[in-house]
Amino acid sequence: MSILVYLEQVEGSIKKSSLEAVSYAKSFAEKTGEGISALALGAIEAAELAKVGKAGAEKVLHITDERFAEGNIQAHSRALVAAFQKEGAKTLVLAKSSLGDAVAARVSVILHAGLVSNVVELPDTNSGFKVRRSIYTGKAFAQTSINTDYKILSIKKNAVDLRTDGSDASVETFDFAYPEDTGVKVTAVEKAKGDILLPEADIVVSGGRGLKGPENWVILEDLAAELGAALGCSKPVSDLGWRPHHEHVGQTGIKVSPSLYIAVGISGAIQHLAGVNGSRVIVVINNDPAAPFFKAGDYGIVGDAFEVLPKLTEAVRALKK
Numbered sequence: 530m531s532i533l534v535y536l537e538q539v540e541g542s543i544k545k546s547s548l549e550a551v552s553y554a555k556s557f558a559e560k561t562g563e564g565i566s567a568l569a570l571g572a573i574e575a576a577e578l579a580k581v582g583k584a585g586a587e588k589v590l591h592i593t594d595e596r597f598a599e600g601n602i603q604a605h606s607r608a609l610v611a612a613f614q615k616e617g618a619k620t621l622v623l624a625k626s627s628l629g630d631a632v633a634a635r636v637s638v639i640l641h642a643g644l645v646s647n648v649v650e651l652p653d654t655n656s657g658f659k660v661r662r663s664i665y666t667g668k669a670f671a672q673t674s675i676n677t678d679y680k681i682l683s684i685k686k687n688a689v690d691l692r693t694d695g696s697d698a699s700v701e702t703f704d705f706a707y708p709e710d711t712g713v714k715v716t717a718v719e720k721a722k723g724d725i726l727l728p729e730a731d732i733v734v735s736g737g738r739g740l741k742g743p744e745n746w747v748i749l750e751d752l753a754a755e756l757g758a759a760l761g762c763s764k765p766v767s768d769l770g771w772r773p774h775h776e777h778v779g780q781t782g783i784k785v786s787p788s789l790y791i792a793v794g795i796s797g798a799i800q801h802l803a804g805v806n807g808s809r810v811i812v813v814i815n816n817d818p819a820a821p822f823f824k825a826g827d828y829g830i831v832g833d834a835f836e837v838l839p840k841l842t843e844a845v846r847a848l849k850k
């Protein structure tokens with residue numbers, strides 16, 4: 530028996546959230562004694578696949594057809610089902626993401642597998658199979674039982690520590706023909722502008738109305754460039770046209786789960802917090818000590834963004850020298 534992990538990649542790099550899913554599977558396998566295989570789709574360098582072993586997988590099945598990088602959901606689902614059956618797996622583990630959600634739902638129907646998403650802890654198998662999941666954008670938790678033979682767990686980003694104590698995984702080319710008959714063909718992929726995509730970013734520097742106008746965004750851009758961060762903003766900022774809508778973070782925008790979220794001149798309204806409470810560490814910069822964001826933050830700087838930010842950028846620059 531084994532646990533299968535579905536890996537997502539971006540331009541040949543395995544996503545960190547997928548490595549977290551492998552780490553989760555490894556910690557679970559230590560309780561159950563199962564092996565761990567992972568499925569990688571599309572062109573990926575051997576060094577990248579080795580990382581999967583470090584996170585805990587013993588074997589990586591690799592389907593090399595480059596068309597898988599297009600993210601055709603039906604093609605991914607079929608490949609995943611084939612790998613699941615080949616490995617004789619009982620449990621599928623994957624990272625929660627837009628692609629992961631779409632694929633997991635299809636695989637769940639094909640395999641008649643119980644699916645729980647946004648999982649934050651290892652399953653409790655003392656009596657049945659219970660999993661804790663995050664709900665209401667992180668405001669509450671639900672305990673869920675899965676009663677089916679096959680189980681699918683999609684893991685919330687940043688809920689699991691990355692493991693690096695594994696050894697190199699054996700990489701096996703999996704001879705699976707790209708399905709041409711899915712009824713869906715990806716004809717073009719248009720990437721959002723910006724070097725780092727907001728939903729995938731490990732660090733986000735985000736600005737609110739406290740920045741006073743779009744001309745002042747340069748101080749955020751400088752800090753983001755030093756940190757290798759993506760830019761985000763509050764809803765009013767994008768509504769005012771100061772920043773593009775794809776940078777709008779919150780309940781009605783993008784939900785982010787970076788390792789570090791730096792909120793500058795954002796008040797911390799509940800609708801904004803709903804999009805950021807998956808962040809591992811939150812730093813708040815605001816000149817009003819009573820701003821609600823400070824209650825949600827791990828670190829806070831009470832001060833004028835126009836004074837604090839250049840100093841912070843300079844300090845990061847100095848640290849990197």
Ligand SMILES: Cc1cc2nc3c(=O)[nH]c(=O)nc-3n(C[C@H](O)[C@H](O)[C@H](O)COP(=O)(O)OP(=O)(O)OC[C@H]3O[C@@H](n4cnc5c(N)ncnc54)[C@H](O)[C@@H]3O)c2cc1C
Nearest residue numbers: 737738739763764779780781794795796800801816817834
């Ligand atoms: C249905 C609904 C959905 C919504 N969805 C979202 C959403 O998805 N995302 C979202 O962001 N909002 C959302 N909102 C809006 C939300 O309620 C807030 O109005 C919004 O988040 C406030 O944006 P802000 O913090 O940038 O602006 P403000 O509330 O105006 O806050 C600006 C902050 O900047 C600080 N500041 C001012 N000058 C400086 C300075 N020089 N240096 C440092 N700090 C300074 C101020 O102290 C203040 O805290 C939604 C609202 C509704 C009703």
